[in-house]
Amino acid sequence: MELLKRFKEMQMKQKAYGYVLTLAGWDSNTEAPRGAFARRAEMLGVISGELFQLNTSKEYQATVNGLFEVLSDLDDVTQREIKKAKKALDKIIKIPMDEFIEYNKLIQLSQKVWEDAKENNDFKSFKGNLEKIVEFNKKFIEYYEIDDHPYNILLDEYEDGMSMKEYDDFFNTLKTDLVPFVKEVLNNGKELNDAFITDFYPKEKQKEFADYLINVLAFNRENGLMKESVHPFTWNTHSTDVRFTTRYLEDFMFSSIFAAIHELGHATYEQQVDPKWDNTNLNGGTSMGIHESQSRFYENIIGRSLEFWEVHYPKLVEIFPKQLEKVSLDDFYRGVNKVEASFIRVEADELTYSMHIMIRYEIERMIFSNEIEVKDLPKIWNEKMVEYLGIEPKNDTEGVLQDVHWSVGMMGYFPTYALGSAYASQFYYAMKKEINIENLVKENNIKAINKWLKDKIHNFGGSKTPKELLLEVTGEEFNPKYFVKYLKEKYSKLYL
Numbered sequence: 001m002e003l004l005k006r007f008k009e010m011q012m013k014q015k016a017y018g019y020v021l022t023l024a025g026w027d028s029n030t031e032a033p034r035g036a037f038a039r040r041a042e043m044l045g046v047i048s049g050e051l052f053q054l055n056t057s058k059e060y061q062a063t064v065n066g067l068f069e070v071l072s073d074l075d076d077v078t079q080r081e082i083k084k085a086k087k088a089l090d091k092i093i094k095i096p097m098d099e100f101i102e103y104n105k106l107i108q109l110s111q112k113v114w115e116d117a118k119e120n121n122d123f124k125s126f127k128g129n130l131e132k133i134v135e136f137n138k139k140f141i142e143y144y145e146i147d148d149h150p151y152n153i154l155l156d157e158y159e160d161g162m163s164m165k166e167y168d169d170f171f172n173t174l175k176t177d178l179v180p181f182v183k184e185v186l187n188n189g190k191e192l193n194d195a196f197i198t199d200f201y202p203k204e205k206q207k208e209f210a211d212y213l214i215n216v217l218a219f220n221r222e223n224g225l226m227k228e229s230v231h232p233f234t235w236n237t238h239s240t241d242v243r244f245t246t247r248y249l250e251d252f253m254f255s256s257i258f259a260a261i262h263e264l265g266h267a268t269y270e271q272q273v274d275p276k277w278d279n280t281n282l283n284g285g286t287s288m289g290i291h292e293s294q295s296r297f298y299e300n301i302i303g304r305s306l307e308f309w310e311v312h313y314p315k316l317v318e319i320f321p322k323q324l325e326k327v328s329l330d331d332f333y334r335g336v337n338k339v340e341a342s343f344i345r346v347e348a349d350e351l352t353y354s355m356h357i358m359i360r361y362e363i364e365r366m367i368f369s370n371e372i373e374v375k376d377l378p379k380i381w382n383e384k385m386v387e388y389l390g391i392e393p394k395n396d397t398e399g400v401l402q403d404v405h406w407s408v409g410m411m412g413y414f415p416t417y418a419l420g421s422a423y424a425s426q427f428y429y430a431m432k433k434e435i436n437i438e439n440l441v442k443e444n445n446i447k448a449i450n451k452w453l454k455d456k457i458h459n460f461g462g463s464k465t466p467k468e469l470l471l472e473v474t475g476e477e478f479n480p481k482y483f484v485k486y487l488k489e490k491y492s493k494l495y496l
């Protein structure tokens, strides 16, 4: 079919531009000299402009819309591709060009304004920008002309098929079943032998262990690599070029270990996607939530398990004899799973993490239901911290100003973080029925676990939706009870 051939050609071009921009972005975030930033931004602006032209051109619109009209004549996979392309196209062309440009400028500026506000603990200086960002988003949602609650439209953008109905159910389950348990653990006040956590661990030695972890998790170095960045991330372009970073804090080694394992989870997912999707828009992980489920699975369920450290702790002691020689495996394991009410989301432990997300979800939900205004955020934030974690931030820097997301217009994104952990638990219990995870970890055979994930989840890339994957892999729809069960099983043993 001529139309389909044209679509494939244009998609190839989009992918080529996308590849170059991703590589340039990777370079900016890892090794590019600071002095080149202004010139780079100018050059990359030209390429992004070209890509935008391509994505919104009359010809592309006619091609996608033409194929959408004959959808039933196409095979199953192509149908999905066209539906996905149409969904993205419909949104982008409905926003007037001048408003789109104005919004993008606002976002660029707001990030800097937010950085300064955070540094100076000055919410007021950021308030105006945040109000404008919220207004833009509300306006864009109206342009889409989708008959749904505004927040549902945002939620669906980051996690296909998820709405307030599912998230309300999820967070209500956490509130009734998990919050009391978290409080019980926090009040238990068990003394830990954990001074070693903040000992001094030289960066070069930490690198050695991070490199060891790459082998343990059987990451394919032929098709990927690891570097260092301020904020760890994974960047995929296609299944044969997957790059991720970690960071090294010399007074907090856990940061590098668990960032590396977390990102290795994302990276393994990307590497194990069937290359046949590379030239389609169904390549890469299927959603933010499923992606996060994979990183959390490796980081928490495997990486923070006793079995894992039974095998790998001796190696760590070998690298850091002075710091760890007198620390028992049990103390180390407890240190790795230390629970604490804390202010900063990215530093939160596995048990209290979802409480931080719940706060952000409830706030976003109220904003897009027009129940609260931006100026009220600091107060509401602090009240919710007291309600769920029993602590009150001393200032907005450790409260409402801590995350970059809202300053760059990412609203509806946060809930996928908690969702990822919950998906991971549901997958974990399904996996347990088929393979002996604990034994495989003890045998240092992560390859077998990778294979299970590849066959059941990774292979399919974006050709299956999160809902389809959950149902096919676990035999059930999303069920937050597994997350609560997993946390209670693990942390009652550790703390109660």
Ligand SMILES: [Zn+2]
Pocket (backbone or CB within 6 Å): 262, 266, 292, 295
């Ligand atoms: Zn992640």
